[in-house]
Amino acid sequence: MNNKPNCNLLDNWYFVGGGMTGKFPVNQRGLTSYGPTTANYNSIDRWLVNSGTMSPETDGLNLTGPGIIIQRFENLDLSDGEYVFSCLTAGGCFSAPLTDHYVACGPFNVTRDTSTDNLYVSFQSTTSVKLKAVKLERGTTQTLAHQDEDGNWVLNEIPDYGEELAKCQRYLLQLNPMRTTVAIIGTLLKSGTNSWYLMINTPVTMRTTPGLLAGGELHAEIIPGGGILTVNNIHSMAAGMVAYNVSVPENGSQSTSGIAYIDGSSSVLLTAEL
Numbered sequence: 001m002n003n004k005p006n007c008n009l010l011d012n013w014y015f016v017g018g019g020m021t022g023k024f025p026v027n028q029r030g031l032t033s034y035g036p037t038t039a040n041y042n043s044i045d046r047w048l049v050n051s052g053t054m055s056p057e058t059d060g061l062n063l064t065g066p067g068i069i070i071q072r073f074e075n076l077d078l079s080d081g082e083y084v085f086s087c088l089t090a091g092g093c094f095s096a097p098l099t100d101h102y103v104a105c106g107p108f109n110v111t112r113d114t115s116t117d118n119l120y121v122s123f124q125s126t127t128s129v130k131l132k133a134v135k136l137e138r139g140t141t142q143t144l145a146h147q148d149e150d151g152n153w154v155l156n157e158i159p160d161y162g163e164e165l166a167k168c169q170r171y172l173l174q175l176n177p178m179r180t181t182v183a184i185i186g187t188l189l190k191s192g193t194n195s196w197y198l199m200i201n202t203p204v205t206m207r208t209t210p211g212l213l214a215g216g217e218l219h220a221e222i223i224p225g226g227g228i229l230t231v232n233n234i235h236s237m238a239a240g241m242v243a244y245n246v247s248v249p250e251n252g253s254q255s256t257s258g259i260a261y262i263d264g265s266s267s268v269l270l271t272a273e274l
Helices: 163-170
Strands: 050-056 060-072 081-087 093-096 103-104 108-113 119-122 128-138 145-147 153-155 173-176 182-193 195-201 210-213 217-223 226-229 231-238 240-245 258-263 268-271
Touching: 081 103, 093 103, 119 128, 153 268, 163 173
Parallel strands: none
Antiparallel strands: 050 060, 060 119, 060 128, 081 093, 081 128, 103 108, 108 119, 145 153, 173 268, 182 195, 182 258, 195 240, 210 268, 217 226, 217 258, 231 240
């Protein structure tokens, strides 16, 4: 094995853990199964399911085909050298040079769409394939995994969950990851009659101005007053912060600030996905 594995160009590439909060793969939507019926084909962070099904399980992604999973890039330029794609499955580690726009790699076919900067990973098996990790790297030899003295395939590195989560949060941010208690999602600042700014801190600067998707009613609390909060449109975005124009029932309140919250079982997503 190499002493230092090459950089992986893929995000959220390690799939062992089950995908619950704090466990790989990063899965901010929190579902246990994904398919093409999921909104906009989204699944675990940074991956789409175009066809087939994907289920995060403790020993890897369970993929049932025929199907295609996709990772979208902002700029995937592989013209400056040689690159190799590799995957670790329950059946072993497979690799192939990505010398053209298409390559076969173990149970998968990998296609790079140069017009959209999408990387397609297709699987034809009608039975399940257990995918543990994938890698796209510069070079001619994979540095994803090696075989130990007993012939078992072992990953050369386990990614840091916090680092992978931060990469994913540039595209998608779950404001209520635990979904077990009432969650404060931001602060309210008055901008006019029944008109307020909802200010939300973000742990990373998002890729672009994010949309807000709430799985339940957002509430405003001001003293006295408050009620159901209505998000009207985006106001602004800065490093580590987004702001929305919102409407708040004031009920005669003279308050100029407050908080916004959602019931604990509901999801609140900021999405700047590709």
